Amino acid sequence: MEHIYLDNAGTTPMAPEVIARMTDVMTNVFGNASSINYHGRAARNILDQSRHVIAQSINARLDDEIQFTSGGTESDNTAIIQTAMARKSVGRHIITTAIEHEAVLKSMAYLEEQGFEITYLPVDETGHLDLTDLKAALRPDTILVSIMMGNNEVGSQMPIHEIGELVAPTNAWFHTDAVQAYGLVDIDVQADHIDLLSTSAHKLNGPKFLGFLYRRDGLLFPSLIKGGDQELKRRAGTENIPAIAGFAKAVELATSEQKHARREQFNKFKEQLLQGLQANDIDFEVNGGYGAGYLPHVLNIWFKGHQSDALLVNLDLGGVSASAGSACTAGSLEPSHVLTAMYGSTSPRVSESVRFSFGTYNTEAEIAQTVATLVKILKR
Template identity: 45%
Template sequence: MRSVYLDHAASTPVHPEAMEAMLRVMRGQVGNASSIHAFGREAKRTVNAARDTLAAALGCGPDELVFTAGGTESDNLALFGAAAARSHKGRHIITTAIEHHAVLHTCQKLEDNGYQVTYLPVDTYGQVHPEQVAEAITPETILISVMYGNNEVGTLQPIEQIGNLARERGILFHVDAVQAFGAVPFKVKDLPVDLLSVSSHKINGPQGVGALFVRRGISIEPLLFGGLQERKRRAGTENMAGLAGFAKAAEIASCKTVKRRDSEEELRKELIAALEREIGTERFRINGHPTEHLPHILNVSFPECGTETMLMNLDMEGIAVASGSACTSGSLEPSHVLEAMHLPENVLRSAIRFSFGLGNTREDMTYCAEKVGTILNRLRNRR
């Protein structure tokens, strides 16, 4: 049976060059980067080289990066760290209703700790408007957190406008760029952003490695204690092999971002065209912004077939996709993102996320559309 992986927004295959970079470290290095002997100094050089490479890819200074264990920790460190460092100035935070749970759950915990959080609504395309942000700001506002591109529907947010607004008011601005890094071209130095989260396994690097950009001059309180690593901002022995793989993946991604964007946009268009041929436009609906979207994410609802049914049937055909829903107590719950977009119930409960990347072809898109058609026709014939 043919196997097609269309869940790159969840995790990407490791690039062969990133894998080789990791293997070189695992085979040839044993030192701790905090040790002062020769083995430790060699380890430190590996960590520093990874930091330099990632900084070049992001467009920031090496001293502005904090290595973490992934996007979730980066988001947590940004929000908890900035809130603690600025609590003397105020205790109000602004975010959106469609953020990743790494941000939403952190905000809920901050509320438990006495902070006030405003969760901004979005339009039917999943986009927040700068005017809403402006209206939500109070004299107590210390932090705004808005994702670059949504992980479920792919909608891009007006980051520059919101960032400029935050900068004018003297408010810190955090951006979760986990899905955007490597998918759309940007340099942090050109953005009005103070904190920005990225993750290795979304750009064909290893899992369990990430980074937080902290603009020079911005203070954050650490989450982890026990060592002086990362300029006292994140204690813990560095994951040398993971960082080497992350750096190589970032280097490749930064050089090929435009090419990757164009390629994945073509795959996205091909899947839409194939679905139109196989099942007709009246049998599916695309969720998200029609033009302002990440190239590698396509969220589609098939109203005559529930999410779980389509998900399982595609899996049996060898096609891996995602529901865009959280699995709670063994049952699929509606996506908080789609709920925030106020989509009709039949659209909300029939959404599937297709996401593309390394190794996918136009033929994969055709095959996928054909299988969707087969599944829908089979279900229709049973009625």
């Protein structure tokens, strides 16, 4: 049986070019980038080159504004918790939204235990926030605004440029979780007044357990991880040079032209899947929406009267891998906090929805087969 992978928002397969680059570095460059000997300098050279590639991809002013981490979770934790601890003399108020990733929400919950006040902005049924709510929430003691660039469950994109313009004149720093958007959306941290930005390599066909935190030059807070002086004393631990080289290769592959082509292809997949369901008289609705204002690779569908868990099991048996939401909460008995924030806890959508997310290596034939499998299951 052919197995079709439509859970690319959870993780993506590594690109062959990334695997080749990592294999080459693992074979030939094994030195410690902190050592000053020949082998250490070779590793340092790859580290510096990779940092430059990634800095350029978001229009960072300095290469050293890029801090490598173990992934999006560490990047979010570092940006949020360490900012709060470093700036608590300025204020103890932080703003976020109700539909952030768990890496953000659990950081906020931890800070609430430490005496910080968190404002959770609501979203509407499209998954978007109202900028007037943000304006009203900003206060002189607000030290951080953390709002994701694109939602991982329904794909809603936030007005990052407008948020940045609102936050820039205030005392607050602006952090955005760009884990789902990086590699698909053009990002300019300078034009959008972004102070802190989190990513993860495995969302754009790079290696797992690696990401970066962009930290605007001049923003000071202590390292979350204690130890050596790596990453300019900002993140202790020996750098994973092969993975970092692979991450840089994945970023190089995500050119502006390639990102445009991916967006076009993924939107075609959405139309194909939805039209196939409509043609077979399937009773469904899209959660949030699609098209302008949404990430191109995420499509969340409410299949009326069909429980998510049973539908996912049958899809899996039929050779289609999808999900009910964030992979980071898989196995949880709790309903999606994103759909709950959008539609309310009593809505059947929270337990009758499936997320399909597309990737670079999906094909129209796979989408057609997915439609056929879905129709067979739903009509059975």
